[in-house]
Amino acid sequence: MTDMTRDELQAAVLNGYVDQDKYNAATEFSPQLLSNIEQETVWEHLRFELNNCSSFTFAVAFITTDMLTPLKVVLADLKRHGVYGKILTSNYLYFNQPQVFAELLKLTNVEVKIARQDGFHVKGYLFEHAQQNYQSVIIGSSNLTRAALLHNYEWNMRFTSYAAGAITAQLAAELERAWAQAVPLTKQWLNEYTRDFAKKAPLLGTNEWQLHEKRADYTVQAEAEVVPNKMQRAALQNLQKLRQNGEKNGLVISATGTGKTYLGAFDVKQAKPQRFLFIAHREQILQKARLSFRKVLGGPASDYGILSGQHAEKTAKYLFATIQTLAKQEKLQQFSTTEFDYILIDEAHRAGAASYRRILAYFKPSFFLGMTATPERTDDFNIYQLFGYNIAYEIRLQDALHERMLTPFHYVGLQDYEYQGKLLDDKAPLRHLASEQRVAYVLQQLAYYGYSGSKVHGLIFCSRQKEAYELAELITAKGHPAVALTDESIKVREQTVALLEAGEIEYIVTVNIFNEGIDIPCLNQIVMLRNTQSSIVFIQQLGRGLRKFAHKEYVTIIDFIGNYKNNYLIPLALTGDRSRSKDNARAELSLQPTIGISTINFTEVARQQIYASLQTVKLDSLLEMRQDYNELKYKLGRVPLLKDFEEYGSMDPIVFANNNLLPNYYHFLLKMKEPFKLTSYQDKVLYFMTKELLNGMRSHELLLLQSLLRQQEITGEKFKQLLVANGCYVNTAVLTSIDAILSLTFFHIKAGKEFKSDKYGGQPLVVHVEDKYKLASQLVAALADPEFKKLFNDVLETGLSKTRKFDQKDLFTLYQKYTRKDVCRLLNWKKDVSAPMYGYRVGTDACPIFITYTKDPSGKRKGENYQNEFLNTAVIRWFTRSPRHLYSDEVRKLLQVDNEGKPVVKIHLFVKKSDAEGKDFYYLGECEIIKNSATEKMILGKNGRQKAIVALQLRLKTPVQYRYYTLLTAENKK
Known part of the structure; x- marks a missing residue:
């Protein structure tokens, strides 16, 4: 042990047990309480310890498969670095499912034993640091379960000790004794346990124990209990307000699986239309929607009819029609324009098609409702305008996961197959994509990372139709029945889905046809064997497995990452980050955050591929910014301001400040052909405001300028009071600094042949004389222009909004x-x-x-x-x-x-x-x-x-x- 380590350990003991103010110590050595609060989970600490140890031992009574998936990713990387460990667990109360032990048998760098002690109920994690000769320990209330490591309110003590320390010696001796008495986990032991489990577990109340442990993880409502969930209640209130305000259109943006269909039924129930029309693009959707509506609305079956190529029940009170049938002129004209007083369009992002427009132009209902999970499209069609810019409710995937509205997922990003020592890339030929060697590698990984439940129900997305058929054939040949679906008929698709649901096949292999409009709740494994081309498509495909289903505790998302140029889209899509910041993307990739109780996990090689992709892409290119701008303009129905980007989160306004090709937002608006015209001086002032103040790191200057916009002058004393009222620190140094910033003298540093301050107009913005602050006369004159004043005030408001991230009572904020x-x-x-x-x-x-x-x-x-x-x-x-x-x-x-x-x-x-x-x-x-x-x-x-x-x-x-x-x-x- 080095003197440095010894000193740190001693400081940690004094810090933790004597005086935390007097003795400072490193986090990894200090005693610490871990309890899944303040964005730090017990899992995060476990992962950190695993990634920094030389070996480890887990002694935990209870384990669930849902936490083994992310653990396996870490263990796979540790094996590459020669790090091995032990897990000591139990059959106490038959809590551990047989599948848990089957999954533990897959771990090749972990030795697993079953404790022999009666009532083995320990929860401890020991990590060796051989080079530094110390050990770190986490011991307390957390078993190796998802609820305990990600969500539950737990108490675990983390501490560090010399290898020769008394507590470590005692713990090591106890572990050694328990390990020596334990029996190895073998296939034979598992077979015996499986037989005993079936006989004894129900008698011991295992189900109650398991429900207690997992209750926070998933809930499947009984079919009879159809009541609005949290999202639906909020949306219903907003939809009612829209109608009360005389609006005739509304749009609901809601992640797949969050109950959009039931929401529609609940709103029809509260709107009480005489006749109702539901429009979708597939009859399969209509059939399921009809059942959902009847559960909510009740009434005889004759009230619910279908209009499609196979059915013509057009007189029903609640009519469910395919767009293909209804859009035919002869069908459409069979209805009067006011036939329906409430029309709902499912998958409303499709409404830009000519068939939908024909229907929308024909009918004149009292209320049109559109529903979609992905309003962002690439065809320049403005779905927001179609529904009057009336967004009744919006909940995206990440929010829905936090609200437990979906089945949690464990995303695993791992390297794709290597052909002759090189990862597959965008140009890989079909013979490499559908080779026996790649299929063997893929199946090996699918078996290792597993799925929830006793049988796999998987959906595989690949790049090409021919690849899908060849993969399905090879996967089937290796004992895993699979069927490829690409452009087959609806009937064939439905028959194939039925086979998957019944367990007669394990996988459906497809390209894009199941991105949306398909509902297979039993899916417990989603496999991505293709390059990520779009964040929208990525989320659509991931979302196929997120519908809740009885006995499905989670879905495993396994993404095979090759040497693809678009790999950078993966962390952005998973976290919903649209800041256009490479730094944020790198941070998310490195930290591998959790979303509610869903986890994101990348192997080292996969992370390297995404890092490499990030290096080559320009996230804040003008093309990308234009796309986000148009999307927000579509959404608002007007020219967006910076504060709109801040409020709606489509792009961080700081992107405009950090773009070296854009002095300010005004120049971007010019590129967007918006009718703004500023003078050279106004342009330079806006340049200063954007580059220096928009970030909101210090609110002092922003508050002074905002105050002077509202009144002609403010005294020094009043300004101090204003700062204190807004939680800002005040002293002579900062007041002097404010003068230097707003007079531009701070920037009087030569840059080439000109002073930096000349770029900002060269003249003070604020005059501070005789303890009074005033706007400079030139700025006052410039602000008489309403266009400039709007853009000037926009920077002030956006900057002040951003100050919430920073501690205004101190110079700097930790981790900003x-x-x-x-x-x-x-x-x-x-x-x-x-x-x-x-x-x-x-x-x-x-x-x-x-x-x-x-x-x-x-x-x-x-x-x-x-x-x-x-x-x-x-x-x-x-x-x-x-x-x-x-x-x-x-x-x-x-x-x-x-x-x-x-x-x-x-x-x-x-x-x-x-x-x-x-x-x-x-x-x-x-x-x-x-x-x-x-x-x-x-x-x-x-x-x-x-x-x-x-x-x-x-x-x-x-x-x-x-x-x-x-x-x-x-x-x-x-």
């Missing part, structure tokens, strides 16, 4: 991102000195340090001993620039302390993972130099000569949270 220029401003420095700052700058009372953690992604680093490095979550080793000595002025200044022993200069640490992540750094907080850690070293310079530098160890006042520590360092760990 800042550029060097942002830091200069927020430190209240007089000038923007970001250009020559590089790694750090020692100011009068503050020193910001900027660290790019991975400087050379290729791994071919020069001067390896000159790399800044986290030693743990609380300590980072940092090097000054060269040449520097212990007696250098800036080093002495950093080491200087006042009479109370406190540092004179506050050190603020900012870190980003690599240069690929742009100019922004995560703020990790204040640091102090560890006493006596400063040492002078010699390094080899670029010219081959030795240069002096100073190495220091910095201790963070607040240790880095696991998620951010993982984000910044994980890829460097192994």
Whole structure:
């Protein structure tokens, strides 16, 4: 054990059990209570420990298959790095299903045993760190179940101990004794347990135990209990308000499986139409919709009729019609234009087709309702306009999962098959896609990651029709009955689905025909054997398995990721992130977040493929921005402003500020051919507002400008009161800084042949004289233009909206991102000195340090001993620039302390993972130099000569949270 580790462990004990304020310690060494709160789950901590240990032992009484799926992804990567472990579990109360033990047998780098102790009810996780000679332990209330690790309110203590520590020795001895007495998990043991389980489990009340453990995970309502759920109740209220306000149209945007059909029935019940028409594109949908409506509305069967190629029950009170039949002129004219006073269009995103438009133009109902899961289309048709821009309710996939309206999923992104040492790519020939070797690899992975239930009901999406037929043939030949469906008739499709539901086949292999409009609730495994071309299609296909179904606890989504250029779409689609930020995409990919009790999991190779894809794509290209703009314009029915992007989340307004080709939003509107016209001065002022204030990092300037828009002037005292009322810190330094920003003197730094401030109009925006603030006369004149004032105020409102992310009572907010220029401003420095700052700058009372953690992604680093490095979550080793000595002025200044022993200069640490992540750094907080850690070293310079530098160890006042520590360092760990 190194002295460093020993010191950290001792500090952790003192921090956890003596005085947390006096003793600072790294997160991974400190005692900590884990309880699935504040966005940190017990699973997240388990995964972190697994990824950083040399071996592990789990001792848990109860295990469920739903948590084994994400665990398997981690274990598969650990095996590649030679990390092995043990699991000690039990047959106590027959809680563990036989399938659990069958899945445990699949783990090739884990030895599993069954405890012999009566009443084995332990929940503990032990992780060895052999190189550092310590162990970390999580022990408490959490079994290895999804509810316990992701959702339930649990109490688990996490602590760290020397290998020679008393508590560790006691725990290790107890584990060794229990392990020695336990019996190995074998196929023979499993066969015996399966027989006993069938006989004894019902007698011991196992079902009650299991229901207690899993109740939070899934609920399937009995068919007789058809009542509105939370989403439906809110939507029904909004639909009623629309009609009360005289609106004749409404649109409901709701993720697949959230009960849109029942919502329609509930609304028809409250609207009480004389006649009702339901329109869909498939008779199969009509049949199921008719049943759902009758459950809600009641009445005789004769009230419910179908109009299709096979049926002509056109006189029914509640008519369910296919678009293909109804749109025929001879059929349409059999009805009067006012025949129906309520019309509902299912899959309303299809309504741009000529057949739908013909019907919409013909009928004149009292109310038109459209329902869709995916209103975003690529055909430039404005579905929002069609329904009067009246969005009655909107719930997307991620919201529905959080609300437990859908079956949770476990997404597994893993590398596709390698042909001759190379991953399949976009140009892979059919002989590689449908080869016996690939099919064998795919089936191996499908068996390893499994599914919920006793039998697989799978849907496989592939790239080409011929591939679908060849894959189905090969999969069947290997003992897994499969049928390919591409352009077969509706009848054949329905027959094939029936075979899948009955368990007579295991898989349907298709391309795109099942993206939407199909309902197969029993699906428990979705397999993606194709390149992701569209976020919309990705979500449609993933959503096929999310409908709730009796005894289906989760659905396994297995995505085979090759060397595809569109891989970057995967994390964006899964998380619903539409910020157009590569940083966000990388963060989600690295952190692998949970959505409610659904998990997202990528193997290392799959992550690398997505990272590579992100490197080559430009998410904020003008083409992408135009698409988002048009979509929002369609949605609103007018020219969107920045605050609209902020409110509706279609794209983060900061994208406009960060785009180097766009000075401000006005220039984007010009590219969109919108009729705006500003003067050169107005353009420059808007440029300043967009680039400097829109981010909302400090609300002070925004509040002052907003106040001066409403009144001619404000006194210094009133302004201070305004700041305090809005939760902002106030002191002389920040007031002076505000003057420098709004007078533009902060930007008086030469950039080429001009001052930076000239780009912003060159003239102060605010005049501060005799303790009164006023808008400059030139700005007042400019604001007389209503177009400019609208855009100016839009930046103010959007910026103030964004201030909610930042702590306005302090200079910086932990884990928010800042550029060097942002830091200069927020430190209240007089000038923007970001250009020559590089790694750090020692100011009068503050020193910001900027660290790019991975400087050379290729791994071919020069001067390896000159790399800044986290030693743990609380300590980072940092090097000054060269040449520097212990007696250098800036080093002495950093080491200087006042009479109370406190540092004179506050050190603020900012870190980003690599240069690929742009100019922004995560703020990790204040640091102090560890006493006596400063040492002078010699390094080899670029010219081959030795240069002096100073190495220091910095201790963070607040240790880095696991998620951010993982984000910044994980890829460097192994």
